[in-house]
Amino acid sequence: MEAGGIPTVVIGVKAFRNRLTAMHLPRTVITPHPMGRTLGAPGDHETQRKVIMAALELLKNASSPGTIVDLPGRYQFENF
Amino acid sequence: MENPKETFEEFKNSFNYGSRSDLNFKFLKNLSDEDASRFFQEILWKMGDVLNDGDFSRVVEHIYQTQAKAYAGAGKFMYEDSPFTQLRAPLSLLRLGLISSSGHFVDGNDPKPFGVENMSQKEAEARIDDFLKVEPQLSVIPMDTPEERLLVRHGGYDVRGSMADPNVNFPLSRLRELQKEGRIGELASDAYSFVGATSQLRLLNHTGPEWVKMFQEKQIDVLLLVPV
Numbered sequence: 598m599e600a601g602g603i604p605t606v607v608i609g610v611k612a613f614r615n616r617l618t619a620m621h622l623p624r625t626v627i628t629p630h631p632m633g634r635t636l637g638a639p640g641d642h643e644t645q646r647k648v649i650m651a652a653l654e655l656l657k658n659a660s661s662p663g664t665i666v667d668l669p670g671r672y673q674f675e676n677f
Numbered sequence: 678m679e680n681p682k683e684t685f686e687e688f689k690n691s692f693n694y695g696s697r698s699d700l701n702f703k704f705l706k707n708l709s710d711e712d713a714s715r716f717f718q719e720i721l722w723k724m725g726d727v728l729n730d731g732d733f734s735r736v737v738e739h740i741y742q743t744q745a746k747a748y749a750g751a752g753k754f755m756y757e758d759s760p761f762t763q764l765r766a767p768l769s770l771l772r773l774g775l776i777s778s779s780g781h782f783v784d785g786n787d788p789k790p791f792g793v794e795n796m797s798q799k800e801a802e803a804r805i806d807d808f809l810k811v812e813p814q815l816s817v818i819p820m821d822t823p824e825e826r827l828l829v830r831h832g833g834y835d836v837r838g839s840m841a842d843p844n845v846n847f848p849l850s851r852l853r854e855l856q857k858e859g860r861i862g863e864l865a866s867d868a869y870s871f872v873g874a875t876s877q878l879r880l881l882n883h884t885g886p887e888w889v890k891m892f893q894e895k896q897i898d899v900l901l902l903v904p905v
Contacts, residue, residue: 606900616751
């Protein structure tokens, strides 16, 4: 994608952090969520939104390939 | 029980596409017998605590930590560097696309893997080896598709979360909200999803480049990828 002129950002879960790091992707956002629920729990719109915002920020700010941002927090079901 | 002499190793492996197949816990096969037995013992211990205070978060955390341990290796695909393209304009002026390996598709537009119509999640799970041999089929999903028209099937992970709310790994609704707020200039007319459990080499060498060509033709400026 990048070689074809399209900047990309990958959102992946922390369980796969080592694998994602080994792939040396252009830009990666790592979430503290379980596999299959990458952006947050079902119904947790606020967290899902924050994850996308972090990905958009990384698109704006990353200046070299292999940039990784780890999002803090835990997988949670409350407060929504 | 089918096999009265089942060993502990066979028991823990049976969660990985075996007689007890459970995609949330298929990682047990990657653990040593010792780590797997500790996982079970601790989960029961924590369930005892849940009986007292009803707080399941410790169980969720325990599952998560063990899952992370099971997948801690670097995997098969290692690279030293990657191509990199800078944004050519602020996001508010660009057209953003989405591709996920979540296995979503629109009701009425079933990708029909192996020609099978309405394949169930259970059947997809049973045919995981077939999926891993072939190229992925890309489902084209109009960006304005209502959530209730999205279906999902994927033999590699438990899809119950993405059935309850597709935004957990295919965030159409969240993207539409952010676009309305002006944080994203424009959304591409379509988003894309495919079953990520697929032939990785064919994806890399053949399917992927074709997709890139299509994204270029669709004038997608920037792409959000969600691998599941």
